[in-house]
Amino acid sequence: MPSIRPAEGVIIDGFRLERRIHNGPMSSLWLVSRDGDPTPMVMKLPSLAEGEDVSAIVGFEVERMILPRLTGAHVPRFVAAADLSRTPYLVMEKVEGQNLAEIADAAPLPPERVAELGARIARGLQELHRQRVLHLDLKPANIMIGPGGDAVFLDFGLSRHDELPDLLGEESDVPMGTGAYIAPEQIEGDRTEPRSDVFALGVILYELVTGRLPFGNPQRKAGMKRRLWKDPTPPRKLNPACPDWLQEIVLRCLEVDPYQRYATPAQVAFALQHPDQVTVTERGKRWRADGPLTVLRRWLRSGNPRWERKPPISEQVVGAPIVMAAVDLGNGVDALGELLRIHARRALDVDPQSRLACVTILKTALLQVESGVDAQGNNLYVQRLIALKDWARPIGLDDERVSVHVLEAVDAAAALIEYARKNQVDHIVMGARANSALRRYLGSVSAQVVAEAPCTVTVVRLAQP
The missing domain is CATH 1.10.510.10 (Transferase(Phosphotransferase) domain 1)
Incomplete structure (x- = not known):
């Protein structure tokens, strides 16, 4: 196995070592550059000197196999690697920000x-x-x-x-x-x-x-x-x-x-x-x-x-899902609400560690709730919260497995989609009305949620006579 002594200015497979930023017992980290590539990059070099802990070598092999398979905002972007048959290294995009150890x-x-x-x-x-x-x-x-x-x-x-x-x-x-x-x-x-x-x-x-x-x-x-x-x-x-x-x-x-x-x-x-x-x-x-x-x-x-x-x-990971029930309480708990409750229960029965988030929308104007109170002067938000708890109670879940949320929103579909994304919901169960004065509004909500939600969506409809 060829050995290159790392030092500033040394070039390994086209990557120039600019500055060492960390030297640990299992590896060292270097800021590196490459001609024609403006990406800020870091090279990891495992500690391979005689007498070093072999776990450094094994750990390098593990990371070299795993990192190229990972994607998304929560991992460094993989750039290049060489295995132990050459000078071993791992290059990834430099992660900007603050280390949590500094915050701690x-x-x-x-x-x-x-x-x-x-x-x-x-x-x-x-x-x-x-x-x-x-x-x-x-x-x-x-x-x-x-x-x-x-x-x-x-x-x-x-x-x-x-x-x-x-x-x-x-x-x-x-x-x-x-x-x-x-x-x-x-x-x-x-x-x-x-x-x-x-x-x-x-x-x-x-x-x-x-x-x-x-x-x-x-x-x-x-x-x-x-x-x-x-x-x-x-x-x-x-x-x-x-x-x-x-x-x-x-x-x-x-x-x-x-x-x-x-x-x-x-x-x-x-x-x-x-x-x-x-x-x-x-x-x-x-x-x-x-x-x-x-x-x-x-x-x-x-x-x-x-x-x-x-x-x-x-x-x-697929187990223990978060199930979200999007409940329309505009007309109280009607037949569609009852059917929705049955389907939510079925979704929860898949895993005993699943949890239920019951969500309803309180429609707002662009800047404020259209009407904060009903004709009797009761707070609409509180009324919806109570009604949502009443809707969920017959499902029979322990308190630790159920929560209720009233979302104030202009766009109901966008609010449901954002809630599902932010809370990493696995399954949405919601209703759609086949015919009513609210069909255009609620129908468009379910269609948009199906099209854009980051998870499985079950749309419940009443059987037509």
Whole structure:
């Protein structure tokens, strides 16, 4: 294998090394340029000196296989690569913006800022999972917040792609990840669980809201395993400004059992974007960590946990969908509303971890609500909210699985489409009237939603006599 000593001015396959911007134990990063190409680029060179950790080589191979397969705003654009048979390198477009580690240095941050950042990260993570990739080394240093606010993920050396060999998992049973952020199942060698990234997201949220790490920063497996039985200090104890809804979200992400966490990053993003819809349990109200006797009992029960074998990543991400029911309440709950409720229930029955977002539109004028009150002086927004809750109640969902939203909008279809996009909805169920005075208005809404929504749409109609 040829070896080129990296230094400023050295040219590798047409890429000129301009300046080293990072030198870590597993790789170095260089700003590079190429004649005729104005793109700002970064080259990653793995550490291959004698005596170096072989995981640097394996990690480079993993990232070289995964990065070219990734697309979208949440990953660096792949430019070029060379494998170990030559001078190995990986070139990607330079990601502009601010590293989350720099933002975390100012923690504790205001709860609203934590929720905003967390939702951005969770939305990006959902898109990553949809591309069949688990990051498995999520931490502030590996996340950039771009100029447009998107979270961009870096360093896929410890990641797993559903369609590629898991080189790290095949070659080692040592926990792969960063001690402060690694999920319990990763410690035991399970690299197939999407909720491992949800756990790491919970650690990041905890760090942003408290300025501390929930489990410290252990470097050995024995230290990492303590999180299997020792719960973290509740965020509100460290930062009284942390609201109970935010603590609820953070501690749910940090549950030891993956199945007690949020099922997908999209569900975390949804909760962070709608704090008024978060069901606060004992988790959110807690003021202190569990006592030594409780911890001891958990330790005695922990033993050597066996994590279930799971279906492919893509199947797990398709599961736990967010179903949106777009409900017309202009004339109360009529026959179409009843039928819509049946179809929403059917969509939810696909997965026990699915959740329902009930949405109705309160039509507005260009600048304000056409009429803020009804003929009796009742607030229309509140009336719609109550009616929407009444519509959802017969479906029989637990509070944690259902939320209600009244959207004030001039363009109903555009509002529904934007809501679905922002909240990463998987399935919209909505009604369309076959004949009525509102047919032209509502019919155009359903047609536009079908044409432009970023997800599956089911349009429900009443059978014609």
